[in-house]
Amino acid sequence: MAKVKLGFAPTRRSIFSAPDAIKYANLTRVRLGELGIDYVDINDINAEGLLYDDNDLDAIAKKFIAEGVKGLFIPHCNFGTEYVCARLAKRLNLPVLLWGPRDERPDENGMRLRDSQCGLFATGKVLRRFEVPFTYLTNCRLEDPEFEAGVRNFLAICNVVDVLRHTRILQIGPRPFDFWSTMCNEGELLEKFNVQLSPIPLPELYDAMKAAKAEGVEVAKVVDYCNCNMCVNVSEAQLENIAALKVAMKNLVVKYGCNAVAIQCWNALQDGIGIMPCAANSLLNEEGIPVVCETDIHGAITALMAEAAGMDKARSFFADWTVRHPDNDNGELLQHCGPWPISVAKEKPSIDIPVAFDYPGSVMAEAKHGPMTLCRFDGDGGEYSLLLGHAKGIDGPWTKGTFVWVEVEDLPKLEYKVVTGPYIHHCVGIHMDIVPILYEACKYLGIKPDLYDSTDEAVEREIYAPSGK
Numbered sequence: 001m002a003k004v005k006l007g008f009a010p011t012r013r014s015i016f017s018a019p020d021a022i023k024y025a026n027l028t029r030v031r032l033g034e035l036g037i038d039y040v041d042i043n044d045i046n047a048e049g050l051l052y053d054d055n056d057l058d059a060i061a062k063k064f065i066a067e068g069v070k071g072l073f074i075p076h077c078n079f080g081t082e083y084v085c086a087r088l089a090k091r092l093n094l095p096v097l098l099w100g101p102r103d104e105r106p107d108e109n110g111m112r113l114r115d116s117q118c119g120l121f122a123t124g125k126v127l128r129r130f131e132v133p134f135t136y137l138t139n140c141r142l143e144d145p146e147f148e149a150g151v152r153n154f155l156a157i158c159n160v161v162d163v164l165r166h167t168r169i170l171q172i173g174p175r176p177f178d179f180w181s182t183m184c185n186e187g188e189l190l191e192k193f194n195v196q197l198s199p200i201p202l203p204e205l206y207d208a209m210k211a212a213k214a215e216g217v218e219v220a221k222v223v224d225y226c227n228c229n230m231c232v233n234v235s236e237a238q239l240e241n242i243a244a245l246k247v248a249m250k251n252l253v254v255k256y257g258c259n260a261v262a263i264q265c266w267n268a269l270q271d272g273i274g275i276m277p278c279a280a281n282s283l284l285n286e287e288g289i290p291v292v293c294e295t296d297i298h299g300a301i302t303a304l305m306a307e308a309a310g311m312d313k314a315r316s317f318f319a320d321w322t323v324r325h326p327d328n329d330n331g332e333l334l335q336h337c338g339p340w341p342i343s344v345a346k347e348k349p350s351i352d353i354p355v356a357f358d359y360p361g362s363v364m365a366e367a368k369h370g371p372m373t374l375c376r377f378d379g380d381g382g383e384y385s386l387l388l389g390h391a392k393g394i395d396g397p398w399t400k401g402t403f404v405w406v407e408v409e410d411l412p413k414l415e416y417k418v419v420t421g422p423y424i425h426h427c428v429g430i431h432m433d434i435v436p437i438l439y440e441a442c443k444y445l446g447i448k449p450d451l452y453d454s455t456d457e458a459v460e461r462e463i464y465a466p467s468g469k
Contacts, residue, residue: 002312004155004162007069007092008032008039009051009060011085011123016078017113022048024077024101024114031142037151040067051088052081061091069094071158073151076100079119082126089132095161095444096134097154098123102141133443138465149466153437156311160441163259163308164193167301170253171199173264175295181424184297188382192446195301198256202264206272208248209241219243222283229342230279231350234360238275242351242361245273245280253289260300261291266357276361278338279351282402285315286341292318292426293339302377302428305386309434309441315341316430317367317402321418325396330411333396333403334374334429338363340402344431354401367404369393373434374406376418376427377447385448387423388438389414404429409453417452436462 010028012021025048032039043049045059051074064072072094074085080100089096100116107113117139127134135157137150175182189195212219222243226232232239249261261284263269265277281291290303299318306316317340325331337354338361345365354362375388389408396405406429408414417423435451439459442449451459 002159004070004158006039006071006073007064008041008073010075010077011051011080012077013079013081020113021077028075035148040069054084057088070162071095073097076116076119078114080123082123085123086126086130090130095158098134099137100139102139136464146466156309156437157441160305160308161444163304167304168196168198168258169300170256170258170261171197172205173202179294182294182296198258208252209244212244212247218247222246233350233352238360241273241275242279246283260304262295262297262300264295265293270359276359278362281339282341282363296426298378299426302375306375306428306430309437310430310432314430314432315343316428317344318428321425325405331405331407333405335401335403337401363402365402370431372429372431374427374429376423378422380422385450386442387450388435389452414452
């Protein structure tokens with residue numbers, strides 16, 4: 001599971017009770033500890049351990065940067081000092097969580113000690129003036145389920161933003177000639193999102209496979225893994241090639257400092273190594289290194305975002321929208337030649353020959369049913385969006401490759417969105433509900449969220465007032 005460290009900067013304003021602000025800051029520290037949240041404190045910056053003095057900004061910012069925090073949490077322990085909060089947030093350029101503990105009733109003299117909610121309204125406005133995006137968690141008590149759910153959601157949002165801002169994709173070969181739909185703008189991805197590509201030619205992959213075979217140890221481990229966890233319906237020599245391809249790609253990922261792979265996968269590759277790459281892709285996907293087909297760079301970005309939103313608790317799968325269900329008007333077949341991780345399968349996968357090619361090396365298995373999120377990052381004309389929504393696995397006819405039949409709320413609406421774009425026939429699925437996380441992460445990344453089965457208002461509520469279920 002991914003670990004995300006927060007910068008904890010509780011704030012106060014001078015005209016409200018400083019002792020009560022210190023009290024609630026400390027109570028919040030205790031609650032974060034109970035929840036196992038990893039955070040960097042500012043209690044060594046000033047005597048109160050609070051953010052309110054402009055003179056403390058440099059020290060706080062330097063500490064948070066040095067500690068590698070991925071998000072900024074600003075509890076308003078009384079009204080708060082909005083301009084100091086905004087200056088810190090602007091400097092750090094990280095996701096920001098605004099929250100304040102619910103205020104008590106006025107005392108017997110009609111006095112109010114904190115006015116935290118009022119201060120949140122003020123800070124929200126000033127952050128907008130500073131053009132700093134932020135996430136808001138409803139004004140609630142520390143023990144309320146909304147608090148825990150909201151903080152955990154924010155950790156996942158920070159993880160998506162951090163992963164995408166530090167993405168480097170190993171591009172193995174150019175896109176197949178026939179796949180004009182998977183073309184991408186490499187310069188624009190770098191300029192807009194800091195997504196870097198590391199392109200290598202196919203001969204470099206072949207050389208890495210030869211080196212893996214010569215070393216032998218890692219290839220033998222992969223062969224043993226396949227024989228233990230999969231039904232192997234290929235020859236020993238073909239299985240050795242599959243294992244060598246997996247080891248070679250892993251070594252190239254490490255060499256070029258990448259966190260995902262987009263591979264050409266047909267047809268030159270099969271002619272060069274005598275196998276399909278699907279099973280090797282599946283093995284890397286199982287290890288949390290997304291590998292996508294047909295050099296689909298946008299697909300690799302989608303997979304990284306999905307797994308980051310799930311805090312690496314589940315593996316994603318890269319699929320084609322293929323055909324409508326023969327009996328269910330809202331049913332659709334998600335399928336690919338066989339790159340899905342084996343933990344997605346509801347049965348023991350086999351390594352075999354795929355539906356459209358004569359070369360061995362494809363994985364065959366139906367995926368688990370149950371609720372899932374489907375998503376697709378894509379763009380054209382300089383604008384990028386993320387299609388996302390829910391689905392559930394359903395029964396349907398058997399087919400070859402890795403596959404699952406899914407039902408969505410309104411397939412014609414989804415179909416229309418995919419056809420009219422900027423999307424293509426590829427998507428990523430994951431057996432988790434990560435729709436609110438991805439939706440909110442888009443705010444920080446300059447991506448337009450595009451829901452196919454929910455309203456913006458309903459999804460936003462799952463961020464600012466999550467049920468905690």
